[in-house]
Amino acid sequence: HEISIVSAVVLKKVINTDLTFIFCDEKRRFYLIPSEKMNSKTFSGGAYQKEKELFLRQKAFYHKSLWSEKNLDLDCVINLIHGRDGEDGKIASLLEFFDIKFIGPRVEASVLSFNKEFTKLYAQSVGVKTLDYQMLRKSQKQDFTAHFPCILKPARLGSSIGISIAKNEKELDYAKDVGFEFDTDILVEDFKSNIKEYNLAG
The missing domain is CATH 3.30.1490.20 (ATP-grasp fold, A domain)
Structure with missing residues (x-):
């Protein structure tokens, strides 16, 4: 998770546009993180859990209030999760299932490339030594x-x-x-x- 957070912080610095930050913790819960709180302190001590928890439905992440539910206004999602869940196809599957547009490898590419044995078999099948x-x-x-x-x-x-x-x-x-x-x-x-x-x- 640490390197994923670093990737998000770097992206925040280099992309000159409005970004919405969604954090997925080790319990696979999603949180909406304000831009000004995108720093190590927010995550190292668990302060992110005080932020709005997000949920999924068709075409949207949303958060709940006492009387209503509100969708996040997102053009697309950029998957920056390193390692399991992010690179192995789980997040891609989830986003595809809920019909949420995202930038990143599709499910099939993620599954093949994250598994070293599958990668070997695929490489051999196309003539790579x-x-x-x-x-x-x-x-x-x-x-x-x-x-x-x-x-x-x-x-x-x-x-x-x-x-x-x-x-x-x-x-x-x-x-x-x-x-x-x-x-x-x-x-x-x-x-x-x-x-x-x-x-x-x-």
């Missing part, structure tokens, strides 16, 4: 032969969270424990050093 990999499933006991050093990545997570490099069996066991803290599936590849890496980011 990828490293060989194995999948570990928390729900399954399976034979697994590691080639050290190897790198373990939670299948559905971003920002390098939960990623570990293992150089031996002891480090491998620890890396699996770390990975399964974040996801039920882990993608394992041989670790490659001295390579040029490209980062595509917004």
Whole structure:
């Protein structure tokens, strides 16, 4: 959530137009945040919960008062939520379901790109070379032969969270424990050093 807030603050500085800020907290509740309160203090101490809570209906976010309900006047929504919910297609699905216009990847693109295994399969299907990999499933006991050093990545997570490099069996066991803290599936590849890496980011 922290990096999502940073993205919103940066957008506020660079876009010279009226913006409405909607915050989605860890309980998946939406709040209307006044522009002047878009700062770290509002979120770090939970002060945002004093703001108007928002709800969804067809074509609109709305808030309730004692006697009425009022729709927000929005041209479209820009999805700035990083990680789960924002990048995995959940928010896109929600906005599509309620017919709210938004800027961001559609559901299918989000689902494919957020899951490292799905991304591998799609890349291979269109002729893009990828490293060989194995999948570990928390729900399954399976034979697994590691080639050290190897790198373990939670299948559905971003920002390098939960990623570990293992150089031996002891480090491998620890890396699996770390990975399964974040996801039920882990993608394992041989670790490659001295390579040029490209980062595509917004």
